[in-house]
Amino acid sequence: xxxxxxxxxxxxxxxxxxxxxxxxxxxxxxxxxxxxxxxxxxxxxxxxxxxxxxxxxxxxxxxxxxxxxxxxxxxxxxxxxxxxxxxxxxxxxxxxxxxxxxxxxxxxxxxxxxxxxxxxxxxxxxxxxxxxxxxxxxxxxxxxxxxxxxxxxxxxxxxxxxxxxxxx
Ligand code: RP5
Numbered sequence: 001x002x003x004x005x006x007x008x009x010x011x012x013x014x015x016x017x018x019x020x021x022x023x024x025x026x027x028x029x030x031x032x033x034x035x036x037x038x039x040x041x042x043x044x045x046x047x048x049x050x051x052x053x054x055x056x057x058x059x060x061x062x063x064x065x066x067x068x069x070x071x072x073x074x075x076x077x078x079x080x081x082x083x084x085x086x087x088x089x090x091x092x093x094x095x096x097x098x099x100x101x102x103x104x105x106x107x108x109x110x111x112x113x114x115x116x117x118x119x120x121x122x123x124x125x126x127x128x129x130x131x132x133x134x135x136x137x138x139x140x141x142x143x144x145x146x147x148x149x150x151x152x153x154x155x156x157x158x159x160x161x162x163x164x165x166x167x168x
Contacts, residue, residue, distance in 0.1 A: 003033040011036060064087075
């Protein structure tokens with residue numbers, strides 16, 4: 001299967017967060033690949049990956065890193081593909097990674113999601129792919145409908161609470 005999404009992480013210590021992304025791509029039946037690359041520890045391999053990702057058929061890159069998180073920005077500098085940056089809480093509650101990823105210079109954006117927000121990184125990737133793939137779009141719309149159903153049920157559950165004298 002040709003991967004459409006490439007998940008890159010700075011270290012396998014980031015994997016627990018990336019599993020949330022991988023699980024959602026799996027649920028949406030999106031072929032993906034998952035590798036560890038580091039802007040600081042394997043910079044030449046990062047360059048090789050980023051320069052060749054588009055020609056290999058990758059459509060979206062999810063790049064996760066903690067600490068001085070250069071990885072998403074460096075990849076974005078070397079590919080025309082959309083790069084979703086995922087800050088990992090490895091130190092300073094992830095604030096260091098968040099600012100390193102989100103504060104890109106003009107012209108080289110990284111679409112940054114929240115700290116440890118592995119699910120949202122994958123949801124954003126699916127939204128991008130859904131623009132040009134009706135089957136993915138249909139599966140994504142089903143997912144959104146399931147989120148609505150969850151809140152409808154939450155209101156039914158809240159309405160059933162009878163513990164309060166003044167709750168109307
Ligand atoms: C970053 O340094 C990685 O993304 C990870 O979040 C952090 C720590 O890496 P390890 O020392 O656990 O390999 O580059």
